[in-house]
Amino acid sequence: MPVAPQAQNDATVKPAYQRILLKLSGEALMGDDAFGINRAMLAKLVAEVKEVVDMGVQVGIVIGGGNIFRGVSQGAAGMDRANADYMGMLATVINAIALGDAMNRGGLVARVQSALTIEPVVEPYIRGKAIRYLEEGKVVIFAAGTGNPFFTTDTAAALRGREVEAQIVLKATKVDGVYTADPMKDKTATRYNKLTFDEAFVKNLKVMDATALALCRDQKLPINVFSIFKAGALKRVVMGEDEGTLVHN
Numbered sequence: 001m002p003v004a005p006q007a008q009n010d011a012t013v014k015p016a017y018q019r020i021l022l023k024l025s026g027e028a029l030m031g032d033d034a035f036g037i038n039r040a041m042l043a044k045l046v047a048e049v050k051e052v053v054d055m056g057v058q059v060g061i062v063i064g065g066g067n068i069f070r071g072v073s074q075g076a077a078g079m080d081r082a083n084a085d086y087m088g089m090l091a092t093v094i095n096a097i098a099l100g101d102a103m104n105r106g107g108l109v110a111r112v113q114s115a116l117t118i119e120p121v122v123e124p125y126i127r128g129k130a131i132r133y134l135e136e137g138k139v140v141i142f143a144a145g146t147g148n149p150f151f152t153t154d155t156a157a158a159l160r161g162r163e164v165e166a167q168i169v170l171k172a173t174k175v176d177g178v179y180t181a182d183p184m185k186d187k188t189a190t191r192y193n194k195l196t197f198d199e200a201f202v203k204n205l206k207v208m209d210a211t212a213l214a215l216c217r218d219q220k221l222p223i224n225v226f227s228i229f230k231a232g233a234l235k236r237v238v239m240g241e242d243e244g245t246l247v248h249n
């Protein structure tokens with residue numbers, strides 16, 4: 001795989017993965033706010049991603065929409081499900097534009113590609129072009145999920161991850177891994193270091209939604225679940241350190 005030209009490679013630093021697909025929940029952009037995009041949080045996310053890009057790691061990102069769509073979801077109640085889902089996908093486009101803009105101003109080169117065609121605003125998703133951008137060291141932000149209603153951005157992360165031949169999907173979320181039970185509800189829950197896809201299914205653990213999990217399992221694409229609120233966690237995962245939970249075949 002060609003080395004990213006914008007990367008400042010340090011020969012002593014050897015990442016475990018050369019190409020990753022990072023799934024960022026929309027809620028990660030809220031920071032401490034109730035909804036929307038928090039500028040300080042955006043800057044923090046850019047710095048975390050820059051750290052791994054500077055190590056020569058190629059980064060694709062799928063961004064969720066929960067921070068915006070949650071704000072309008074009252075209005076979506078009772079709506080036709082497909083229409084509500086299109087609103088959700090458009091929310092991810094807003095997030096992708098904000099993140100791409102912050103990255104371009106923060107010393108990275110980012111490109112946004114959307115699964116829904118909104119030509120004057122963002123590029124359409126073109127797999128070959130996305131791979132070329134990654135090889136050039138650009139961060140590619142995949143917007144609008146899969147472009148289809150009844151799916152989620154978790155599934156988009158699994159799909160795009162496989163399409164661009166990422167070695168792993170990194171699910172950055174609110175909790176620092178997969179637990180024996182929801183850690184927000186059960187304080188006695190303990191975290192798994194490693195877990196097979198089959199165990200996750202059998203125990204009905206909320207790792208990613210079932211469609212995403214099945215796609216990753218079938219395509220032998222591992223997932224690492226970790227907390228985006230923990231400083232340096234992304235770098236530690238990329239270095240192959242014991243951070244979060246690794247879900248594998």
Ligand SMILES: Nc1ncnc2c1ncn2[C@@H]1O[C@H](COP(=O)(O)OP(=O)(O)OP(=O)(O)O)[C@@H](O)[C@H]1O
Nearest residue numbers: 025026027064066173174178179181182184205206
């Ligand atoms: N067994 C479990 N281990 C870890 N987290 C769990 C478990 N069961 C439920 N959860 C909950 O799942 C949540 C994270 O998953 P979720 O898919 O909702 O977030 P997300 O995908 O990051 O958000 P978004 O929908 O904004 O993209 C955590 O907040 C946690 O409370």
Ligand SMILES: O=c1ccn([C@@H]2O[C@H](COP(=O)(O)O)[C@@H](O)[C@H]2O)c(=O)[nH]1
Nearest residue numbers: 064065085088089145146149151152153
């Ligand atoms: O492929 C997709 C991806 C997303 N949606 C809709 O968007 C929202 C926001 O995505 P999150 O994964 O929840 O962050 C989601 O709730 C769906 O309504 C979609 O329809 N198809």
